[in-house]
Amino acid sequence: MPTGTESGADEDGEPSMPETPTVSVCESCPGRTVFIESGNTEGWIASDLTVEPKQ
Numbered sequence: 001m002p003t004g005t006e007s008g009a010d011e012d013g014e015p016s017m018p019e020t021p022t023v024s025v026c027e028s029c030p031g032r033t034v035f036i037e038s039g040n041t042e043g044w045i046a047s048d049l050t051v052e053p054k055q
Contacts, residue, residue, distance in 0.1 A: 022038040028046070035045045 024036045026034045033050045
């Protein structure tokens, strides 16, 4: 199996942005929120309390 290191830069030497997953949010019942990551059918996060992030 070949091994190596990844520089994290594109061909111009600029750092590349890491890919981030797409996350869907569903409300399974009133007051219960479930977060599901795209492409990940085996894991999810459920929460009784969610808040809006401040930007």
